[in-house]
Amino acid sequence: MYRHGDTIAAIATPVGAGGIGIIKISGPRAEDVVRNIFRPRKPIDHFQSHHLYYGHIVDPANGEVIDEVLLSVMRRPHTYTREDVAEINCHSGYIILQRILSVILACGARLAEPGEFTKRAFLNGRIDLTQAEAVMESIAARTSRGLRLATGQLRGGLAGRVNTIKNRLLDALAILEVAIDFPEEDVEIVEAEKLASRLEGEAVEPIQTLLASYEQGRVYREGVRVAIMGRPNVGKSSLLNALLEEERAIVTAIPGTTRDIIEELLNVQGIPVKIIDTAGLREARDEIEGIGIKLTRKRIAEADLLLFVIDGSADLSPEDYEIYKDIQGRAFVVVVNKMDLGIKLDIESLRESFGPRDLVVISALQGTNLGKLKEAVFWAVVGGAADMPDTAIIPNARQYAALVQALPFLFQARENLLKGVTPDIVAIDIQEALERLGEITGQTTPEDVLDRIFSQFCIGK
Numbered sequence: 001m002y003r004h005g006d007t008i009a010a011i012a013t014p015v016g017a018g019g020i021g022i023i024k025i026s027g028p029r030a031e032d033v034v035r036n037i038f039r040p041r042k043p044i045d046h047f048q049s050h051h052l053y054y055g056h057i058v059d060p061a062n063g064e065v066i067d068e069v070l071l072s073v074m075r076r077p078h079t080y081t082r083e084d085v086a087e088i089n090c091h092s093g094y095i096i097l098q099r100i101l102s103v104i105l106a107c108g109a110r111l112a113e114p115g116e117f118t119k120r121a122f123l124n125g126r127i128d129l130t131q132a133e134a135v136m137e138s139i140a141a142r143t144s145r146g147l148r149l150a151t152g153q154l155r156g157g158l159a160g161r162v163n164t165i166k167n168r169l170l171d172a173l174a175i176l177e178v179a180i181d182f183p184e185e186d187v188e189i190v191e192a193e194k195l196a197s198r199l200e201g202e203a204v205e206p207i208q209t210l211l212a213s214y215e216q217g218r219v220y221r222e223g224v225r226v227a228i229m230g231r232p233n234v235g236k237s238s239l240l241n242a243l244l245e246e247e248r249a250i251v252t253a254i255p256g257t258t259r260d261i262i263e264e265l266l267n268v269q270g271i272p273v274k275i276i277d278t279a280g281l282r283e284a285r286d287e288i289e290g291i292g293i294k295l296t297r298k299r300i301a302e303a304d305l306l307l308f309v310i311d312g313s314a315d316l317s318p319e320d321y322e323i324y325k326d327i328q329g330r331a332f333v334v335v336v337n338k339m340d341l342g343i344k345l346d347i348e349s350l351r352e353s354f355g356p357r358d359l360v361v362i363s364a365l366q367g368t369n370l371g372k373l374k375e376a377v378f379w380a381v382v383g384g385a386a387d388m389p390d391t392a393i394i395p396n397a398r399q400y401a402a403l404v405q406a407l408p409f410l411f412q413a414r415e416n417l418l419k420g421v422t423p424d425i426v427a428i429d430i431q432e433a434l435e436r437l438g439e440i441t442g443q444t445t446p447e448d449v450l451d452r453i454f455s456q457f458c459i460g461k
């Protein structure tokens with residue numbers, strides 16, 4: 001994808017009417033391109049780097065003015081890509097942005113591919129791969145906690161941790177090199193044991209710590225899917241509306257109201273929660289309800305957590321027992337609704353029969369105890385990670401996979417050291433582990449993996 005030396009351009013702001021739109025150009029011809037299309041108020045001999053200039057963009061083909069703009073030229077290396085960069089701040093209309101972009105392309109720039117600006121920043125050594133990924137994650141963050149975790153990465157948290165492990169492994173390699181070069185002196189058995197325990201403490205354990213934080217932090221990055229489910233008419237849609245604080249789903253006293261599944265995003269103490277209202281589970285009365293129930297079963301299967309809603313003002317029905325049987329082995333919170341009508345169920349014995357699971361008594365109609373319910377959801381999805389600090393270093397899925405792959409080589413190296421296997425064999429395993437760790441920061445990442453990472457970016461970033 002990267003053709004060294006060419007100049008790329010893209011619209012950097014979202015499409016649509018807005019106050020300001022920005023077009024970015026990066027590469028050796030950035031300044032040439034804008035000189036061709038920018039008509040300043042006063043003639044300019046030399047653009048000062050990182051200064052704003054007022055003027056108009058004109059179509060060089062016919063001299064027609066396209067828009068009134070502010071232009072900046074930023075010379076390398078103090079730019080996002082470490083190349084020469086020009087940015088045009090224009091009015092944000094779809095046609096304006098497209099026309100300016102097309103005159104830029106006519107002047108010899110090429111349309112940037114998704115993530116290409118950030119990819120250049122990476123290839124030119126301004127950021128490592130974990131920071132490039134953090135750029136994308138901070139753009140995609142859906143809660144401020146998710147954003148804080150991403151910006152921690154942007155400052156190089158994970159890269160620093162991984163580089164420390166790599167340096168320790170390089171130290172170990174250096175010791176092994178000596179043994180390989182001077183075989184007659186042999187690595188003493190004590191030396192080998194010491195090295196093995198250093199591998200354990202300086203590489204295996206820190207990697208395992210990172211792996212554990214991935215499991216904990218995953219919910220903040222990726223969010224969770226929480227399905228509201230139960231028999232008809234217990235108040236599932238009312239609960240969705242109460243949580244969203246808007247009349248999103250249709251609520252009626254007629255059982256079987258919900259047929260279409262509704263999904264909305266909710267922020268539960270920093271966790272992006274996709275909350276899903278489903279159709280009441282029972283023997284379907286007609287074809288439409290049957291389709292709704294089929295979809296519902298699929299959503300329930302995909303959900304990370306279930307809110308099993310029951311009507312606390314009535315006796316449990318055979319349908320409730322049926323559903324309860326079905327969700328055994330799943331993560332769920334029992335939601336006893338309609339407490340405003342008076343609770344008829346024996347909550348204490350319910351707590352016993354449902355086991356130690358969370359059970360929350362609410363009124364969706366009056367909005368009672370929704371905070372308690374959110375708390376229960378939070379604890380059910382984060383478990384032990386609730387007190388995880390914002391500064392925690394959490395690998396993403398790709399980084400996690402590389403860490404997992406590095407471990408067996410380290411186990412093997414440690415075992416071989418203890419068995420007295422020759423140092424050259426041990427060194428091979430350590431090099432393999434180093435290779436996997438290098439993929440995290442981008443030193444040894446295969447080209448196709450890089451392409452996959454950057455292609456997930458939007459164009460213009």
Ligand SMILES: Nc1nc2c(ncn2[C@@H]2O[C@H](COP(=O)(O)OP(=O)(O)OP(=O)(O)O)[C@@H](O)[C@H]2O)c(=O)[nH]1
Pocket residue numbers: 231232233234235236237238239250251252253254255256257258259278279280281337338339340341362363364365366
């Ligand atoms: N008193 C009282 N009524 C409620 C409460 N929650 C829901 N209801 C009523 O119960 C009826 C059914 O509510 P819905 O939210 O449509 O129930 P549902 O579980 O989505 O029903 P289906 O979509 O048919 O499966 C409506 O008349 C609601 O007003 C509550 O907390 N208290």
Ligand SMILES: [Mg+2]
Pocket residue numbers: 236237238249250257258278279280
């Ligand atoms: Mg409903």
